[in-house]
Amino acid sequence: MKRPLPERPAHICVLRLSALGDVCNLVPTVRALQRQWPEARLTWIVGKGEHSLLSGLSGVEFVVYDKASGLTGMREIWRQLADTHFDVLLHMQQALRASVLSLGLKAKVRVGYDKARAKDWQHRFTHRQLDPHPRAHVLESFMDFARLLGVDPAYTDHLEWNLPVPEAAMAEAARLSGDAPYVLMSPCANPRLRNFRNWSPEGYATVTEHLWAQHGLKTLLTGGGSAQEREMGERIRALAPDEAVIDAIGASSLKGLLALIARARLVIAPDSGPVHMANALRTPTVGLYATTNPDRAAPYLWREYVVNRYPDAVRAYLHKDPETITWGERVRHPDAMSLIRAEDVIAQAEALLALPRTATSEPTNEA
Secondary structure, X not given: OOOOOOOOOOEEEEEOOOOHHHHHHHHHHHHHHHHHOOOOEEEEXXXXXXXXXXXXXXXXXXXXXXXXXXXXXXXXXXXXXXXXXXXXXXXXXXXXXXXXXXXXXXXXOEEEOOOOOOOOOHHHHOOEEOOOOOOOOHHHHHHHHHHHOOOOHHHHOOOOOOXXXXXXXXXXXXXXXXXXXXXXXXXXXXXXXXXXXXXXXXXXXXXXXXXXXXXXXXEEEOOOOOHHHHHHHHXXXXXXXXXXXEEOOOXXXXXXXXXXXXXXXXXEEEXXXXXXXXXXXXXXXXXXXXXXXXXXXXXXXXXXXXXXOHHHHHHHHHOOOOOOOOOOOOOOOOOHHHHOOHXXXXXXXXXXXXXXXXXXXXXXXXX
């Protein structure tokens, strides 16, 4: 027998540890839950880095788990929440680590993904599963949790983020960018094993030169401080006009990056956290996709402006028909991103720059 879902939950737990892009895509679900039940407490168990991005999110109590702490960190969270009883636990992380963490939490009902979307046997750790939703975007998969709980469609259909960007972060961004208008370019994705999401420095430099020559827009490079990212920045700078590039790779905090994105005319990046951060701030975004499926993981509000070479990559490197592969299957080939052409990126950037500049979103200063 299925455990009944609460009609009016007093305390909701969201379990989603990572990653930066995914937690950005989850925020509209949190906002929908808050609008449906404004008096409910909402506790979000989140990863350490992800918390540094989301800290100050209004109406949310964060419990931070550092993945590096392993089982010791889990036990600490279990002790911290030993006297806490959740009406419902939304298990939104399809990973065994998160499922083990969930075992030490007290909840009347645990909701997870349907069997088709669950990974690492997640459905064995939950009482209720989502209704099937084949070929869903990541953001829609998160919103399915709110739909299952009976949240009003007026709240699930209207996407709201309101990510907090503190004044200190805005000041940090101003120091890094100066007063000139700019396009933010985050050239590298997470350097995980066989990720292969990075485009070429030659392509980025060509786009940088075009934006400078045609619009007088500088390109501000961002990213972490890894050797790979610094090397990519150096190669782009060597190929592009000196006066067109602001190199801020490794120079900003995550909140500072949010502020830089909020101030940018446009964001250009592969499938990575920054495109979803930009989406959350409603900053126009060109996502570069060949190794991951943009129908599943593109910046949600800017899907029509994605440079999409994923079907071509599936045919060329998986030797399959894109209509027959598993939803979300990745093309793990180092040459896949080379299918993206500079003229494709320039065309989408031009289309976005031609849009009216309206104040569709303003970052809040809740933190």
